[in-house]
Amino acid sequence: MYISIVSTPIQDSRGDANLVIRCKFCKRISNADVVPGSVTPYLLDDSGRFKTIAKFDCRGLELTEFSPRSGWSASSVNSDVVFDDITLTDEIWCDYDEKGKCEVSIQNFQSQIIKLKH
Secondary structure, X not given: OOXXXXXXXXXXXXXXXXXXXXXXXXXXXXXXXXXXXXXXXXXXXXXXXXXXXXXXEEEOOOOOOOOOOOOEEEEOOOOOOEEEEEOXXXXXXXXXXXXXXXXXXXXXXXXXXXXXXX
16 A cells, blocks of 8 residues: 555545555554645755654554655755656666756665654
8 A cells, every 4th residue: 555645535534634445354444644744855964864754644554664656856966956756666766967967866765664652
């Protein structure tokens, strides 16, 4: 299962979430939502260390893995060039900034899920 950026209505509820699933055994509905305002950029100064880039509100389920997939963007440090719609399926991405005359890349992508207590 993958969390979408698009919200889906939660059945028998007035709310919506980025992921809504129904257990095929017990028929219970569970959901996960990206916490509004929690998405933050990972900057060059953050390189080499873990940083919280998003928070999720999970109800009836637990996130076990983060797969970056597609829809990312990166900015060159040598110019104002922005690279959009980056796919990180292979957890590595490289391109060249003609304006800044430098390679731009995302490498050694790692993630971890930290469960917060309420």
